[in-house]
Amino acid sequence: MPNTKAFAASDAKTPLAPFSFDRRAPGDYDVAIDIKFCGICHTDIHQARDEWGGSVYPMVPGHEIAGIVTSVGGKVTKFKPGQHVGVGCFVDSCRTCTECRKGLEQYCAVETVFTYNSKDKDGHNTYGGYSGKIVVDENYVLRIPENLPLDASAPLLCAGITLYSPLRHWGAGPGRKVAIIGLGGLGHMGVKLAHAMGAEVTVLSQSLKKLGDGKRLGADHFYATSDPETFTTLKGHFDLIVNTVPAANEWDRFVGLLATDGALVMVGVPDEPVAVNGFPLITKRRTIAGSMIGGIAETQEMLDFCGRHNIASDVEVIPMQQVNEAFERVLKGDVRYRFVIDCGTL
Amino acid sequence: MPNTKAFAASDAKTPLAPFSFDRRAPGDYDVAIDIKFCGICHTDIHQARDEWGGSVYPMVPGHEIAGIVTSVGGKVTKFKPGQHVGVGCFVDSCRTCTECRKGLEQYCAVETVFTYNSKDKDGHNTYGGYSGKIVVDENYVLRIPENLPLDASAPLLCAGITLYSPLRHWGAGPGRKVAIIGLGGLGHMGVKLAHAMGAEVTVLSQSLKKLGDGKRLGADHFYATSDPETFTTLKGHFDLIVNTVPAANEWDRFVGLLATDGALVMVGVPDEPVAVNGFPLITKRRTIAGSMIGGIAETQEMLDFCGRHNIASDVEVIPMQQVNEAFERVLKGDVRYRFVIDCGTL
Numbered sequence: 001m002p003n004t005k006a007f008a009a010s011d012a013k014t015p016l017a018p019f020s021f022d023r024r025a026p027g028d029y030d031v032a033i034d035i036k037f038c039g040i041c042h043t044d045i046h047q048a049r050d051e052w053g054g055s056v057y058p059m060v061p062g063h064e065i066a067g068i069v070t071s072v073g074g075k076v077t078k079f080k081p082g083q084h085v086g087v088g089c090f091v092d093s094c095r096t097c098t099e100c101r102k103g104l105e106q107y108c109a110v111e112t113v114f115t116y117n118s119k120d121k122d123g124h125n126t127y128g129g130y131s132g133k134i135v136v137d138e139n140y141v142l143r144i145p146e147n148l149p150l151d152a153s154a155p156l157l158c159a160g161i162t163l164y165s166p167l168r169h170w171g172a173g174p175g176r177k178v179a180i181i182g183l184g185g186l187g188h189m190g191v192k193l194a195h196a197m198g199a200e201v202t203v204l205s206q207s208l209k210k211l212g213d214g215k216r217l218g219a220d221h222f223y224a225t226s227d228p229e230t231f232t233t234l235k236g237h238f239d240l241i242v243n244t245v246p247a248a249n250e251w252d253r254f255v256g257l258l259a260t261d262g263a264l265v266m267v268g269v270p271d272e273p274v275a276v277n278g279f280p281l282i283t284k285r286r287t288i289a290g291s292m293i294g295g296i297a298e299t300q301e302m303l304d305f306c307g308r309h310n311i312a313s314d315v316e317v318i319p320m321q322q323v324n325e326a327f328e329r330v331l332k333g334d335v336r337y338r339f340v341i342d343c344g345t346l
Numbered sequence: 347m348p349n350t351k352a353f354a355a356s357d358a359k360t361p362l363a364p365f366s367f368d369r370r371a372p373g374d375y376d377v378a379i380d381i382k383f384c385g386i387c388h389t390d391i392h393q394a395r396d397e398w399g400g401s402v403y404p405m406v407p408g409h410e411i412a413g414i415v416t417s418v419g420g421k422v423t424k425f426k427p428g429q430h431v432g433v434g435c436f437v438d439s440c441r442t443c444t445e446c447r448k449g450l451e452q453y454c455a456v457e458t459v460f461t462y463n464s465k466d467k468d469g470h471n472t473y474g475g476y477s478g479k480i481v482v483d484e485n486y487v488l489r490i491p492e493n494l495p496l497d498a499s500a501p502l503l504c505a506g507i508t509l510y511s512p513l514r515h516w517g518a519g520p521g522r523k524v525a526i527i528g529l530g531g532l533g534h535m536g537v538k539l540a541h542a543m544g545a546e547v548t549v550l551s552q553s554l555k556k557l558g559d560g561k562r563l564g565a566d567h568f569y570a571t572s573d574p575e576t577f578t579t580l581k582g583h584f585d586l587i588v589n590t591v592p593a594a595n596e597w598d599r600f601v602g603l604l605a606t607d608g609a610l611v612m613v614g615v616p617d618e619p620v621a622v623n624g625f626p627l628i629t630k631r632r633t634i635a636g637s638m639i640g641g642i643a644e645t646q647e648m649l650d651f652c653g654r655h656n657i658a659s660d661v662e663v664i665p666m667q668q669v670n671e672a673f674e675r676v677l678k679g680d681v682r683y684r685f686v687i688d689c690g691t692l
Contacts, residue, residue: 099606107606107630109582169631236455252619260445260453263633269624273598276622278615281636284453285515287609288634290627 001025002032005346006131007320008058012050015324018346019058021127023135028075031141033085038129039064039155039313040339041185045327047117055117062129062341063089063115066144066154076138084144086303087129088157089293090114091140092121103295105140130323132346142300145307152312155185155338156303158293159313163190163242164302165294166265167197170240174198179238181225181254182245183210183217185330186267188314188337190242191217193302196309202238204230204254213336217314231256236284238262242291246270251288252277260284265291313338319345347371348378351692352477353666354404358396361670364692365404367473369481370466374421377487379431384475385410385501385659386685387531388614391673393463401463408475408687409435409461412490412500422484430490432649433475434503435639436460437486438467449641451486476669478692488646491653498658501531501684502649504639505659509536509588510648511640512611513543516586520544525584527571527600528591529556529563531676532613534660534683536588537563539648542655548584550576550600559682563660577602582630584608588637592616597634598623606630611637659684665691 001022008019026032044061046052065087069079079085093100094110106112113120116128127134144153163186172178178199180190187203194201195218202221203214214222223230225248234257241254246268248254252275254264262284269290280286294302306312314337318326326339347368354365372378390407392398411433415425425431439446440456452458459466462474473480490499509532518524524545526536533549540547541564548567549560560568569576571594580603587600592614594600598621600610608630615636626632640648652658660683664672672685 104606104631109606251622260450260455266624266628269628273621273623275619276597276634277619278612278636281634282612282615282638283636285450285635285637288622288627289631290624290629291631292628 002133002135004131004133006060006127007323008060008130009048010058012048012055016048016130019060021060023133024122024124026071026073026135028073029137029139030073030135031069031076031079031085031138032071033065033067033087033134033136033141034070035065035067035129035132035134035343037066037151037154037317038062038341038343039158040323040326040330040341041158042330045330056125059117060127060130061116062131063087064154064157064159065115065129065134066150066157067134072138078138079141084146084150086142086144086153086157087115087134087136087140088142088161088299091126091136103297105295106293129343130320130341132343140296142296142303144303147307147310148312151317151340151342152315154340155189155313155315156306157299159185159189159338160193160306161294161299161302162186162267163244164193164305165298166242166267166291167194167240168298169291170263170265172197172199172240176200176239177202177237177259179204179241179257181241181243181248183214184244184333185335185338186244188217190244191219192311195219196305196311202234204241240265242267244268249274252280255280255286255288258284258286261286263287263289265289267291315340317342321345348479348481350477350479352406352473353669354406354476355394356404358394358401362394362476365406367406369479370468370470372417372419372481374419375483375485376419376481377415377422377425377431377484378417379413379433379480379482379487380416381411381413381475381478381480381689383412383497383500383663384408384687384689385504386669386672386676386687387504388676391676402471405463406473406476407462408477409433410500410503410505411461411475411480412496412503413480418484424484425487430492430496432488432490432499432503433461433480433482433486434488434507434645437472437482449643451641452639475689476666476687478689486642488642488649490649493653493656494658497663497686497688498661500686501535501659501661502652503645505531505535505684506539506652507640507645507648508532508613510539510651511644512588512613512637513540513586514644515637516609516611518543518545518586522546522585523548523583523605525550525587525603527587527589527594529560530590530679531681531684532590534563536590537565538657541565542651542657548580550587586611588613590614595620598626601626601632601634604630604632607632609633609635611635613637661686663688667691
């Protein structure tokens, strides 16, 4: 049973603090990984603080894991020691339902085993990537292209796939007009990916503060949603709008920016229901939809795509000891664009 | 200028009454049609009574038109006298925008010229099918298969295509579970069409009152939405739900009945905004969408499909003089399943 250091939340109110625990002994199909880096996702904060309910403590957050294989079980065929690998938001699923068979394990009809704050099939709580080691079934481990820096690759495992999947599913590519609402950890990945896919990319940000960054990341256009003019100029313009901002909950305004057959896709949602007017949906066959991360095969496809296009996240690497301060800065939007914990500092 | 008898609304408050007017002199590309039958759509009532605003009087409603060609212009190639033809919700569009070029004239980016209560390209108000004759550009005239009864075919031009288009667009067919909310003029066509496409069809009706009819029309299953049990039994069940009932505005409850990648598609919408919870959209990549009638090519495809499958509407044929009484009965849901006016009674 490999023991590992970690940082854990002991309850909803206390800052994360040093913790240690045993990972399971690697089985025949397991990959043992030294975690080098782990991204900080807003979800980590929601769950550490029990803002969605049902949190189980102690909790070791972290589902943007990048590391190096240290050993593999006797029946593992896909990985070998020394490889750069990633682990994303989930580490298992039922493997037999319609969704799992389609490679949509994130929507598993039985139960997706999330990387932390979830129950593994053996009944134990799962612990995430704010730790030094992890043991994961080879079918839920991803290859990280060797040309990508490992620290900046960590956020691809959640932020990257969260944007890649809807962009692919709703056909971002040449000749398609794509908007990304919000230029944060998720949004900045959306801009890079949509641009690399060949779409015409527009950032819809609250202000023009990040305009320079947006253009540098690959945006063709940049508009402020605080300017009412934006909503007349861009009326009926987009084939796809991906909304990364839960607070951007005036969905009707964004629906108005969709062309015929356009889709407004949420990857972050407000806690409260949103009032939606049906008429603008009908008159242009528009859709409102949601999307959650991506399946294993699609996540691998995304990583390979990023390798080919030399895409990773813009990151600020911090030692584990600064995780609580980083949480506060995430809440203030004070990060360009993702915190990544150097797990070697544990 | 062919003169024609009609029934018209002279304002929002007065019952429809006899009226006569001149149709335009048929041009080179026009088809002159003797209207034999015209269906009564709920939209006719909304517009005759100015419930959506902007109504122009006198108004001759009617966009479910079935008739026989009497003459054609010198350059008409698609039609000849004696043919059974139909005219639906629109009689022209810009013909050059992206939507028109894709055969989505109903979503024309410039202006769809609706069959009544609209402005034709020559600047005149359009008058609909509660009349004896109509003159329409051949590109906006549909062939009605000769094996279908003309009276029961009239409602295909709106009710039929309104259901056919979303069923096709969202892939109703073998192996797909489709629900139709509401068994009225629209819904009963949805059941017939989805059944003929090979889908497994469920009716979601307020009560079980129409269960026998539903089964006869082709439904495999029938559930009452007034029974809360329905929403637990059918949780996560459907690939597609088409909502024909504006009053069925608890969209969240219906979203809960969708499987992964399922779509809830509105073809009728409530006047008021609807509160929508984003979370169930995200966790199963579900969509909420709208759909409005169908394009010309798709309407022809629908009519040909109906011809092959011997599908028409269940109708109650009435003389024009009973149109006001029929309006009242439509509002009470007292029709099985569509009123069709015999325009020969004018």
